[in-house]
Amino acid sequence: MLIMERRPEPSRWMSYLSPVLAGLLTLLTGALVFSLLGQPPLHALKTFLITPIADAYGLAELCVKAAPILLCALGLAVAYRANVWNIGAEGQLLMGGLAGSALAVQFTDSDSAWLLPAVLLCGILAGMVWAGLAALLKTRFNTNEILTTIMLNYIAFNLLQYFVHGPLKDPHGYNFPESAVFADAARLPILVDATRVHQGTVIALFVGAAVWLLMGRSFLGFQIRVLGRDSRAARMAGFSEKHLIWLVFLISGGLAGLAGVAEVAGPIGQLVPNISPGYGYAAIIVAFLGRLHPVGVLLASLLMALLFMGGEMLQIELNLPLALTGMFQGMLLFYLLACDALIVYRLRWHRKLPVPATVVTS
């Protein structure tokens, strides 16, 4: 009989292997799902995972899609390290996009070099405010941040709908729910010609390095890690739980806000009702898949971006529902959590220990 047995010490090796294992299991299940749908599994998997990035443009699109996911996930990784369950990246992203747009549409004729930084800053601040609400609720009123951030996501979504259908709607836009197109001075410059790769990608990489420095080298990062693993030890050592909770909320909210504003000021160029296909939720999976480490998060965000593109490709090429993406994302997280059990446990064939010979006393 195969049994699970607790390891004497958690396996570090397994904690890196587990995401890979989870990916393989998702792949296998994917093949199974495709054959059940009557698609040749290998071809479908190729369409899902390889075709989207088979050319340079595809690779460029991968970077475009990965940037917002990476930004959100880096912030979430910091929050989760502190054991702060911010599920609200999506809402913080939407608020970032909304606030950045609100500023950008006031200056559609401007060519000031200050416009873009101002728009970005506005988005970051909005994300911080939205996350700050959850931080205030948690530190002041002791409310569960999972529930409040989820609720704030729904509220942000509805606020965005309100503004895009109302005050921010382009008056010359034939009544479409869209804002006016931003001025070029408010847009993130394109890095590679004939692609949509914009400066946001570079910013995201810089942020990744900063987060690595914060979490891996600084005393503040150490305090965040202690708080997350053992809040009572943090209190005993005199690290202020409240300040740290505020800090991680502001970091993760600011980064999600940046992701949002970088979307409207980058590839989209205006405010639309759907500025995110669920990047904020996908970032939760990315944070876990990347082991809450910046490098891991970078790799995982590329994978997640690929899932988004693959889903679209399946819809175009094989006429499969777009919702497959969400299902695969959920499956990946499930398998990851299951495989993570192998960090603490090992599998062993159960056999009885040999009975020691009775000790005969002289």
Added chain:
Amino acid sequence: MDSDLIYNVLQAAVRTGTPLLLVALGETVCEKSGVLNLGQEGMLLVGAVAGFITTLLTGNLLLGFLCAILAGVLMSMLFAVLSLHLNANQYASGLALTIFGTGLSAFIGANYVGRPVTGLEPIVIPILSEIPLIGGALFRQDFVVYLSFAMTGLLFWFFKASRMGLIVKAVGESPDSANAIGLPVLRTRYLAVTFGGAMAGLAGGYLSLAYTPLWAENMSAGRGWIALALVVFASWRIERVMLGAYLFGLASILHLVAQGLGLAFSPSLLAMLPYIATIVVLVLLSSNPTRNRLYAPVSLGQPFYKSS
């Protein structure tokens, strides 16, 4: 405000509150045993789509509801294996269930969006329905609403006077002590999680077969999450879960009231009301640590490691 409006509002509040009530009852049992299942939203959606497709294909409502319950149970088993057997973090497992359920339901239901079914018809209960105001609100409803009344009563008794209820409470307070005196901790928690899944599945079926009745992607619109807040609001007490569910139902249909009163608000802004109400309620009820210490199941969210 005329009495017709009040009547309509009350009846709609009960209808709207019913899925919340069902989910929250299931989750209360689950949390009483010490398990926090954040996957309610996912189970609701999968229950909704399973029930809807079954009824659409067979024309049988009862079969639809049974499939919705079964779907909820199967989903909850996924969570149970992860969080109870493999000792994965309960928060993360619940989130995974919600993300997976949202994707799965959208995928399965992709070809069924907007197709009509005949929903559950109200059954008017004689005499009781004649009671002014509340009679109509409570007793001109469909079968599932009556079932939710029955479940509320049953669970009230379950925690008040049954041995099983006592065991659930004991396991939720201290799984280690429960194990030490020989109570089956894991089995109890499995059953509680499964019960929660069944209730969420039923609630999903109610949404797609009685409340709307149709299938739309993400149609639960955060009800699973609101139900989780409701459990906190109710301090894990059954009778308060019911009260809270109807209050939330009322908050969700305030736009009807506004329309009835001839007020014009943006629908997007009004749609935020239940979510804002949820936050307000959480603030009001979480800020008192004494209260939480007294009523929250002590081991909530903690994994249980059995040594052998």
Added chain:
Amino acid sequence: MSTAQYIDRHLPANGDELLQFPSRLALRGISKQYPGCLANDSIDLDIPPGEIHALLGENGAGKSTLMKVIYGLVKPDAGEIYWRGKSVRISDPSHARRLGIGMVFQHFSLFETLTVTQNIALALGTPAKEMRALGERISNVSARYGMRLNPDRLVHTLSIGERQRVEIVRCLVQDIHLLILDEPTSVLTPQEVNTLFVTLRQLATEGCSILFISHKLHEVRALCQKATVLRAGRVSGACVLGVETTSSIARMMVGDSTPISTTYTKVRAETPFLSVVGLNKATHDPFGTTLKNLAFEVRRGEILGIAGVAGNGQEELLAALSGEEPVKNGDSICLPDAAIGHLPPDARRRMGVAFVPEERLGRGAVPDMNLRENGLLTGFMQGLVRRGMVQSEKVVTFADQIITRFKVKAAGSHSEARSLSGGNLQKFIIGREVLQNPKLLITAHPTWGVDIGAAVAIHEALIGLRDQGASILVVSEDIDELFQISDRICAIFDGRMSPQKATAETTIEEVGRWMAGDFDYGEDAGSAASQVSKEIQPC
């Protein structure tokens, strides 16, 4: 030939002989392997009817595992259990209870939010409709054995001593033939211990066998007839207590290499360092204790011991002193040059206050961080951080220094805290604080659950720090330990502080009375307690 050898030679070796030796419980060759640790190594044990049998051993000797085997909580890898002469496999605790085996846990297996009756019904499997009858039985049984209990009380409203009664009564309401008690006296006042012993002797006279697990020799000698001693998972001796000397039994417990007990010189210090005056603190926790007008001082170069039964306000006092729960009135906790009651923990650390909490894994140290990081946890003011960045080389040096100086057994400073034994981790934590040369060290239950070797090392570290002139406050439930190391001693009861006396001028009995609340509650806590005997049996 010593008694131990005599018994060794005459122990029945197999099941057939058991017929001639009518043991109620006999264990043969019980072994239990955990990953990385052989907890029980072919253990034999015999308990005749009506005998009070002691199971002695240090922390970690395998006592807990063995009794869990008897109670069906742990399945042995090898060996036989004979119950009244017949070989049995005890599948789970309810099976054990059906056989007539009851167990009183050290960390009670009670549910605080339920009533006494509900707690007992859960274990017995009583159907809901028979609860009332059970309540009456509880009243009768508890009265009969002199342990009065109100069956309708919620457990969290009971004192620790009363909770233990619930555990015992839970065993007695059914047909019981063997009662196992795991370190039952560690939570009681000396007087309560005497009452418990009366009950246990009464039970034994009625024919019930008792397995009494302890590491306190003097108690075992007062109560038991025979003892089995475990060391490192093996039976290191079996003896008749009347014959063996205390030191020969202690040798069996700890082996030849470890010093058994040390006496430390007491000092008399005069200059106060920490002064607590009129410390009041209401608790938000409905199960917590409110601190009421506490007053005491810790002087430079002395150890003050605070005795008390768990749950009498120790946690709240420690949280107020460490700064984890600052108090509004900062003046109620003072150092010579500053009031600190309102300050957070880090500000107090900067003033030379160090703190060693009771829970070493999961408060004193982060379980899944390595020793370097755990050194940094409170050692960050020792130049380990520069401009916000962690100086990793210095962190390693600091951890290595602790490990070498305090002889912490670990694979290295890269080992995770959880991989250390309780004693070694505690040496690391105490060492971490001592190396920072604190002016005041506050420590809670410093040797709880550690082996004797580590306990001696920890005591020596504390005494050494004292002799350098630091003030030390030790809160402990172990009154023997306090008498061993404290220069002055007092007790806390229900959030109030007893008078403080030089340890040499008081007795265990007097401190025991303080632990039961028998002291003057008036403002003038320094005056000799007016010995008004107070009945403290709330039921």
